[in-house]
Amino acid sequence: DTGVSQDPRHKITKRGQNVTFRCDPISEHNRLYWYRQTLGQGPEFLTYFQNEAQLEKSRLLSDRFSAERPKGSFSTLEIQRTEQGDSAMYLCASSSFGGRVTGELFFGEGSRLTVL
């Protein structure tokens, strides 16, 4: 397994367009997280999945954002009608969750979005 992979690595789009990012987690990990990171800040939580179930969404995630993990493997994050404020690095991470404590997080390289 090569770790967590994200695609595309970079995306430049015009305001109002829709964009979709994909994350392939480590295969045996049941948890998948999406984070957003802007310049000079730590990552901010967006949403997470346990298997195929989306268990929590941050208030940061407006109705223009939607995430899926249809078969409990890869996940997609779609942003509709992009705005310049959506420009950020979108990070995906996966981990194993057993019982009460989440295991070590493994991050992808991120997908950098620039909205013109």
Next chain:
Amino acid sequence: KNEVEQSPQNLTAQEGEFITINCSYSVGISALHWLQQHPGGGIVSLFMLSSGKKKHGRLIATINIQEKHSSLHITASHPRDSAVYICAVGYYNNNDMRFGAGTRLTVKP
């Protein structure tokens, strides 16, 4: 106020110096993570700890649960240690994790 506070925000050191980065959090946690992010790169997990101390090579992480404080130490620092170091906390039945803003470390040769 961020639930996870890191200090310092920026740190410049000479090669060989001993480095300490601090992290404080406000509520009880299940685990604390130290992460490393290189410029333009992804994030790498360095440590996950819930008590005591862990060591990996030149890196040492400690946590004091009572004081809600953790430190990351780098011994004999090297320019390749230059990166942003991020502290993150997870809670029991972890939902979201909370991240500090990061400490930008620059080690000069």
